[in-house]
Amino acid sequence: MSWLWRVPRTIPQSQLPRLRPLTWTRSASRIRAHIPPPFPIIETCPSPTCACRPMPSGLDIDVEHSINGLMAPYAEQVLISTGKDDWTSKIEEDEVSVMARGLKDLLGRGGKFSDPYHNVMITNSSFESPHQLSSNKGSVFLLPSFRYLPDIPLKPEGLEQMVKAFVLPTQLHQMHSVLPEQQKQNLLRDTALQDQFKGSRPVQEVLVLICGHGGRDSRCGTMGPLFRSEFEEKLTMQGFEVLQGAVGSLGFGGASEKPTARVGLISHIGGHKFAGNVIIYVPPSFPENPLAGSGIWYGRVRPEHVEGIVASTILQGKVIKELYRGGIAQEGKLLLL
Template sequence: MYLSRWCRSAAFTKANSTIITRHASSQPRSRIHLPPPFPVIESCPLPTCACRPAPTNLDIDREHSLNGTMAVYAEQVLVSTGRDDWKSRIEEEDEADFVRELKGLLGRGGKFCDPYYNIALTNSSFSPTDPSSGTSAYLLPSFLYVPAIPTSKSSIENFVKAFLQPADLHNTLNVLSPEQKKLLTGDPSLQQQFLKVVDVDDILVLICGHNGRDRRCGIMGPLLRSEFEEKLRMKGITPPTGTPVQGPHDKMVHSARVGLISHIGGHKFAGNVIIYLPPSMKSNALAGTGIWYGRVSPEHVEGIVNETILGGKVISSMFRGGIKKGGELLRL
């Protein structure tokens, strides 16, 4: 679920029309193709050991280019639900007060709607720290874990202001009043209201397994989760115990959390996998980034573990896009 890109107001419409006019041109522009600012290999290496068989009865799009099919977003809010599947619209779940309120604030017509700062709101199978204390969520690619977000309206509004708004607005929003600008600008001082926020030091492997939305991901998700867990374990990368806690960031071998997530777009490209490599992986060229892959099958998992998670290389044939801290997008 992607929020903010659908919101509109008279001021935003005026700003958008200004952009269109400014960039309109009858003359084509030449483009200089520069190499991507990260290591790349063309295709995924063949597996060297046995892997689970891939389903053969899924309608997977294998024709269109994957590059650039990742939705544009500044931050992904990954909600810990402890469940493997959800209703097609995650806000319709019985215990989705946090998701519903957040969508209301950031979505179309919402109080904090900013068309230039898109937030991805996603459920995950990771267990919350303490459900009685509120919602637990990962913030990526900020690589933060917030263990307890109270579900009152005022607390969720403070959460948005503390973590999910930019320090500076897009320059086309200069047409807004000072009050409107302040409403859409973040206030990091509010972060102190949220206790025990920690830096994420684990590798995160997120696999769309949203069967309630599309059977292709519903079938591929659990299969890929088992494959990733096995192939990571073979490399000595094991799951951490419990939910994230603050710890040292100079480990030579990181632990990895592998989980299922809700809809991220592109079901026709199943399996869809997002890999977040923490900034503490200093020797990895992709440290501090999120890498999106599509058309992932079990036979690709060993190669992804070796080349991307351990080797810091993007596999271009499967690459949907990427993101760095601060919202900088990665493209081939």
């Protein structure tokens, strides 16, 4: 009989002693040690206790295949504030996407900062920028770094400085060890540049991001606005202040001391056939939540799931297994079941 220790690469060795005890499962030819994930899990979403919006009919949703792990790995999501609810199929071709075009030129294949071991996801959002579309500045959320930058110059040199200051890795993958020293330095973050970006702040509000990219797929275009209203309603019922309007320099948008949240539509993140697709970022400022500092990806979300997601995941830090596509923690660590 052979014994196989199965240690996910995403769990640092230093964390193993603090994990829950191993459980053993028998397969046809061997016994495996199963290490539970470092966050609490519930199998299914709790049933709603109040009315919810009806699910649109006639949508071709894949309910057969497993969605666990169907999330493209990424080190950082750059979430661009556009103030629009929808975009052209390729966001870099949209009229409001000066920043998306510039960032893809820098970070995409063949770009100055292209790094196959540090994938950066560039996404448009419906969040309103404090700047007009005709302005020469833009704003972004950086996740899961949980940083908001309100004043980014849209000229190529401004975008390059932002990428160098906040987006590039602080440590290169070992495969880059063969590169010349100057090239390695070019691919590393330079934190000294961060002082140039005034108004930068930590993100203290929960972010609920819903794929609503109708210009790419009608399923998400149909379900996105519905889920935005549903999440805003259920968050309010659970005592959150749902922030509206242009994103400013402050994490808490009102005079109350309620926990805060923003709900927005975003462009394509993959897996339209698993709509509704939702990413929930729980900020580090929620220290009692086991998912603080993480982003949780859910698929096949229906309106009747929203109340349970708010109560279980956002408030209690529990991952709902039946909806789970994947997750990411700070420094790009994947969260696997």
